[in-house]
Amino acid sequence: MSDNPGRAPSPAPSMQSEASALHYGSEFGGSMVSAFSHVSSGTNRSQGRQGPRVRADLSGLANPHHRTIQVNEADDQLNMELDEEQVPAGQKMYIWGTRIAVDVVQAQFREFINNFKAGQVDEDETTAVGEDGKRTEMNLDEPYYLQRLAEINISEIPILNLNLGHVKLYKESLYRMVIAYPADVIPYLDMVVNEIFEAKYRKILNSPIEVRPFNAEQTKSLRDLNPEDIEQLITTNGMVVRISPLIPEMRQAYFKCSVCNFPHECDVDRGRIEEPTTCTNCGNTYCFQLIHNLSIFLDKQIVKLQEIPGDENTGQTQHTVNLVVHGALVENVHPGDRVSVTGIFRGNFNRVHPAKTALNAILSTSIDVLHFRKMNQNRLHDTNDGSYLSEDRIQEIINLSKQPDIIHRLCSALAPQIFGHEDVKQGLLCQLFGGTRKPTKENENRSKLRAEINVLLCGDPGTAKSQLLQYIYKLMPRSQYTSGKGSSAVGLTASIAREPETKGVVLQTGALVMADNGVCCIDEFDKMSDSTRSILHEVMEQQTLSIAKAGIICQLNARTSILAAANPIGSKWDQKKTIIENINLPHTLLSRFDLIFLIIDPKTEEYDRRLARHLVNFYVNREDLEEEVHATLDIALLRDYIAYAKDNINPKLSQNADQALLQYYLEMREAGKRTGHITAYSRQLESLIRLSEATAKMRLSEWVEKEDVDEAYQLYMKALCQSAVDPDTGFVDVGILATGVAESTRQHASALSEKIIKLFTQRNVTQMSLHKLLNEMRADDTTVDKHVFNEALQLLVKEQKINKTSDKVSLVL
Template sequence: MEMQQEFRNFITSFKTEQLDDDENALEMESGQVAPVDSSLPFYMEKLKGICASEIPILNLNLNHVRQFNEHLYKIIISYPDEVLTYLDATVDEIFEMTYNKKLLSIIEIRPYNAEQTKTMRDLNPQDVGQLVTISGMVTRISPIIPEMKSGYFQCALCNAPVISEVDCGRIEEPVKCSNCHDAYSFQLIHNRSLFIDKQIVKLQEIPGDLPAGQTQHSVTLFVHGSLVESVHPGDRCSVTGIYRATPIRVNPLQRTVHSIYRTSIDVIHFRKLSQDRLHEPTDGLYMTDERIRQVLALSKFDDVIDRLTKAVAPNIFGHEEIKRGILCLLFGGSQEDETISDRRVKVRSDINILLCGDPGTAKSQLLQYVYHLVPRSQFTSGKGSSAVGLSASITRDPDSRSVVLQTGALVLADNGVCCIDEFDKMNDSTRSILHEVMEQQTLSIAKAGIICQLNARTSILAAANPVDSQWNKQKNIVENVHLPPTLLSRFDLIFLVLDPQDEEYDRRLARHLVNFYLVTDKEAEEQQRVDMAFLRDYIAYAKANICPVIGEKAGQLLVQKYQFMRSLGKKIKQISAYPRQLEALIRLSEAFAKMRLSNEVSEDDVEMAYELQREALRQSAVNPDTGCVEVNIIATGYSEKHKQMVGVIADQIRNELENKFGNFSIGKLFKDMRNIDKALDRECFEDAIKQLVLEGFLLRNGDKARVVAITDSNIIT
């Protein structure tokens, strides 16, 4: 055929030098990757990789076909069902002639990057039966289900076999046996029929591609064969496939159909979108040798951490410590299991960060920067999020009518980052979901008969505003943001982002903003040295290849730092550090080692991690009354002075109620004590009542309470 000859010429002669990172790689033996020689025909080089790896898949960039032969490109786009079979046979023939070798199965052509790439809402009836390319985010995948490719029928009377092929999802059962001429005597033999894997994927529009005022569209994808399990919920990918339209039957038992058709796409190729986002760990394999040399060269600089810090959100002025903390979040700690008493205990390696402070201090911009950089990241607002939106909801599948689990933002951000803005405005039921996720990195679900535990190995980057709109320096962090201490203690780093209201700071900030639009030559050279794309590749290489371990000297220094933090509180009879601070210190030390591309944590890494943690504690855990760092404020929500005051008030209440029995009004008791001590605080009074209830001195029911006198033999009320 003329079309086959044109395609043969394309495969054997097309050359190009403009290649993406995933195209400029040949998978060789033992999983090794080699670059493509641009001086040779590109697809002949790809066949060389197939010969070495024996994986019979050839990805075909349709943009290359269009550049080489416009007529051939239009034929492939318009008639994919008829043409792709001939293309497979042509490539397989070229492979056998070139390498004198035959693979176990025919080489499969997988076209992608069609010119008419469009959004889901632009698909129309003219595209039915044609090859289309759309992009979106995977929101749900079904379990793997078997689909019959060819049925093996056997006559019940003479055992004569008949093989029937599936055509467009339908299989015709033979009516009359050609051997014994009996009608309707065939039975389907399942164990001799041919089945292939099938999966149903739901693809949704990426939020950034939405037109103004529109809601997100979704499309159903059907995935077959080796493409099954290629994508997972949360992946952003470009999909190339054949656009299908299937009639809807009035009754499944009747042939009558509606005039409305249900559309879907039979997937031929998946391509993950990672051009402007951080690579997955395996994507580090596709970096060119020149890029790897640049990464290794940067890691040898003594100030590599400072250079990387300046590359984080360069349009935001100052906040160097916060940017360094975010850099630690991006690199993360070492992902490993520790064997303790013959049990596999998962050690959390992800770092959680909370940003608190005044409005208009670039907290949301820092969150947006991380969201646009990290793969599988999710951005949500506290006020617009619900508990099921973060965890998972139970829905009914429209096709099978079975109950399915619809995953939420935390599960979709598995192995990524979940950015939560307006964290303080999230209700208590929604925040309670985060307790298990932030420490155990799992999400337990027990709904509608579905009991499971989902992975939520995600870092949490949250931003919160104070309740009074502006940070009150006379209050501690719990009083300013009204977040439960059980949640605050799960953050590795808590930073305050305050407006200093200083003339010198304002002048430097204004100069930075002006210079950001009027870039000087010196600043241009600096930005070109570590730009966002290079930072993305650097982090990808570190996450894929570096897994630092703690050496003996670094381990001893970690113990010394923890003992020193604990000793600071003994002088004033306070707890100044918990084991969670030590675990956070270990994760930060490992992150700094990754920044240097070192497989061993050094003493300098521990020192930098300690200074970063102490700076965060100096900002967030300082008692405004004493000016000292008190971790109790984060762990329990109260300072030591508050606890002492509550104890004094509790003793006063005991003395007041010493000879009183029966019910009394708590509100009246507060007024009586307030008349004696005008400085009595209502909050401290309520905490003292709670303490007496826990001690068993009082029984409370609303505003009423009564004294419980405990003796050795009985309880007298």
């Protein structure tokens, strides 16, 4: 029980042990679940773990207040099969409304726990915590769940994740009972597991072990859930889009007589509290008061689950469903997580009016969650998942990192279907690894330094920019994909919504917040509106998102890497123009990208031949291509490699690397002085540091060496020579990204402004049309274009020497 406000839970009834399925609630309400297994799960015995309904043949154990279930045809067939199996006589206790004998269920499950051997398990089920505290490979020749109990004995985290696929493989009738009557059967499974554990280890944990089922065979999409699934165990997949604040839900009420102070405790039965009417001590009626601070509450949270983008049918919108989460599962998932949810599908009655008892005939549906499982298939592991790798896998990763060509091998494994673009792939790989986060103390008076790397891909259409974005989106966890034209400021930041449970106003986070600790891929970046683009300035540098709307003032974490793709104006890159003139993006935003790659079709015969051969081989000899890709580096190994590096490697700058960074920065500044251009700002130095740290992570090195700085500098200069070159001089000018104007253009505009003032003086006029003035300047200097002309006019306006209207220029007297 989490946050018990006043007292410990009352002891269980004498006919049940503390681990009994009829004992409401559980003391295990912490957040340690995520540290136990990647198959994270949990809900305390609340909605899904209430006491089972039982009936007895000879004893009066049945609760008269429990309703009787109408048995449908499928359930009746199951009951007939159970009757055939229950040959021994003397069964006394049955689940209410069925022919399922409790003793038979427990006997079958006890046999399953003691004897089941998993011939094949999923990737996240292959390891367990050993006696030394490290994760080791499980012995699949030994009973699988006895090894899981041994893990619980070591970790003391009372959760047993039950793969229903294993149950069906071993005993299909037991599997069907769990699916059909989860609220009744699962508590008895808890009792069996606790009995086996106590008998084997002679040990009682602080909280009873709870069975958390997952992986129901028929995983349903949200749109396929129907009334037939109500009160049954289902598994569905989706993406978390919103979570509510914690809601305290009463599990046991504490009443006290106002006359004689006699206490009375009452369990909450399916959302109802039976308030006592008569005091058994003094005989007075309607004299009880509810004492809140002595009642027992359980954490509750409402999670909104949405279909994963791309899973919906053509022309249909994405369905959503509310998840009801209790106890240990609270705060275990966050917006942006892609999860597989196992729980009980509920149909909830709604009142016609809050003050009336009449109910609507149309029910609202929700899922009482029993288990969460993060979906990582074909995707990088999520944060901290590197700790779940086995020792053999970690050793394989370490051996791979010692290869001299490790960076080349990693780049070859990234998007192998896309031909060429080696420098771009290396830049994207640096983005996936990221830099080293610098922890800042709360009282430390300095700004937080970002470790995320932002990358912009720009160039001609049809050069695989969108394909690279899609590949990173599908590979990276907590990633979001959006298009510039279809994105709004609210969609990227947060919108205001009303929480149906509490009726309060809450924030529904957008793509940037949901991609926290991930990558936000933005295609068609140049077509994004100015109001939408303006919110990216804070996110790309401060890694936060400030919100002030509808009375909610907060600052959300947006520690996301931005991967954007943009096309030039007119869909053709003009080599005679700067990047600012080619794409419709402000220089204040471009300067926040660490790497800007220009992807242009070279239009050479050799390149065309190699590209055509690659595409033809991809379609004709697809199997051979896949074998070649697999021989380079397995994609699963690449995922584990990056996950391990992000979780365990935090390289620091060595003395040699420090000197190399300083030397490169001074050389860039000195080169700018010689050519009269600005070639480096402090942001360029910070980008070099982040790229050097990412390169060191690729080698799994705890120190950034000079070779990492050299590799990062070469990559950075390749990108800089593409994106920040002055087309008039051919030299690198970072001022194009920082101010939007090249130094040569600024000097040309300054000289032109003096000629304009001189022309007004010579002609002895105070006013002239823009068209005539431009022609006069071009007559004297043929290199004058509209861009330089406008820069000269803006300079004169700032100096308050002229006034400019839409079609005229007048001299200020």
